[in-house]
Amino acid sequence: MNLNRFKWWLVAFLALISLLGGGASLSAHAAETTNSNFAATPLLPKNQISEKADYYDLKVQPSGSQTLKLSVTNPSKSARTLKVIPVNATTSDTGKAVFVPSNRTDPSAQVTFTEMTSGAVTVHLAAHQGKTVTFTTKTPASGFTGEVLGGLFVTDPNVNPSSARGNLNLQNRYAEVVAVSLWCQPNQILPINLKLADVTVKKQNGQPQVLAKLRNLTPALFGDLDIHARVLNAKTGKQVLTRSLKNGSMAPNSWFNFGIGLGKKRLAAGQYTLKLHATSGKRVWNFSRSFTLTAKTARTHNAVLHSDKTPNNWWIWLVILAILLILLLIGLAYWLGKRRSRDDDDPDTPESTLTHTDSQTSSTKPSDEAQSHLKS
Structure with missing residues (x-):
């Protein structure tokens, strides 16, 4: 294999890596640029x-x-x-x-x-x-x-509309x-009245979550809503769950459920406390509310953790990279071996010339017996 072939091996290797790593972003970009038909x-x-x-x-x-x-x-x-x-x-x-x-x-x-x-x-x-x-x-x-x-x-x-499920861009x-x-009174400024209505534990998308229902009681839209929520074990005071929201917004006189997943660790049934800190510009709200995690919900959550056997596919990428590396090394070894074999078969190397010269010299030099005969 010559040097040009080695370069093509390397180009193909890099192209394959680029394809495997960059395909997702290309697909996402295509979805974002989809235009409507009206x-x-x-x-x-x-x-x-x-x-x-x-x-x-x-x-x-x-x-x-x-x-x-x-x-x-x-x-x-x-x-x-x-x-x-x-x-x-x-x-x-x-x-x-x-x-x-x-x-x-x-x-x-x-x-x-x-x-x-x-x-x-x-x-x-x-x-x-x-x-x-x-x-x-x-x-x-x-x-x-x-x-x-x-x-x-x-x-x-x-x-x-179900065709758009999982991809809002669609x-x-x-x-x-x-x-x-x-x-009626343009751009009337009103103080935002944000309330925490209740805290419950319900299934959301098939999984139990802590749901904090937040209400905007003001007839005004507001944004720059940042939320940081923590869930504490009421008995030990230890933090067990957390979730944050950045740059949210709320419509006038509206509500939403701020969901906090139960995480990846086992939870015991009992009393818990939600601490929720929210800000919007200079406005600050702090809420605290107790709730109960029932034995049934705790068992459901813990059972999901136990049965969660979602395979980790990192090893597939490792195998692919290893195979590509082996192919690259095989190609490099073949190229080096081919080059060495070509060098060994070349008659114009210095070693061949030296051997030929020595042979020529030994054939023209008189032997010791011939020299004795001449002297006598």
Whole structure:
């Protein structure tokens, strides 16, 4: 094997390593750049508060009627049926404000966007066609305090949402949303009233978790929510579980369950204490609440730990790397052996020349017997 072949071995080796290590990130990038097959654009009215906002940010009047116009277009080559649904802004269990169909509005809300707004609309679009969908929002006679936050959720009912399970980026294929923020007193500043409602232990995604239900009782959206939670054994005071959340947000008058997994260690049944520290900018909240881990839940958790035999696949990568290294060494050894064999068979080496010269010299030098004869 010559030097060029050795270089190709090395290039192939490095390419294979790159493929094995970089495939996941390439797949994730492809999912992030998936585009939807329809578009929704708000047609902003004159009472828009912020001209820079790309959503409805409107000042409304008590007993007033507000028209919301939304342009929906179908750039695809086939006909499409879309459904536009008014939704309330809520907070998901990931600790983020979301605009999706949900019944999770907190009872503390004076009024909601869906209560004020006309119902869902179905629109049929031919290929490359666009239409304007209109909704009417009516403000209560007494108006409202703070912000009413919702959205116009546009979806293709012919696409199964379950196909997006496990990869939120895929939701862009079948749904878009335009936020709607309504104010009677624009940008009214209210103190955030965050409460810890209760602490329970329930199954979440098939596994027992400590669930701390947090409620935003204020008609205002807020962000920069950081949470650090600790679970202590009430008897020993020892910390057994912990979880943190960074840069969360909560919709007005909404709630979510902050879940804390039971971890990878066995837990005993008994009394535990949740210590939860939350901040949002300069706002600080500290909560403490006791709860019980029942014997049944403890057995379930401990049994899952005992039966968890998920294989660790690190050894597969080690075997692959070892095989590639062996192939590389075999190729290198073959190349070195080939080169040495070629050197041994070359007649023009210094050793062959020296042997030939010595032989020539010995054949032309007179023998001792011939020298004696000449002298006599």
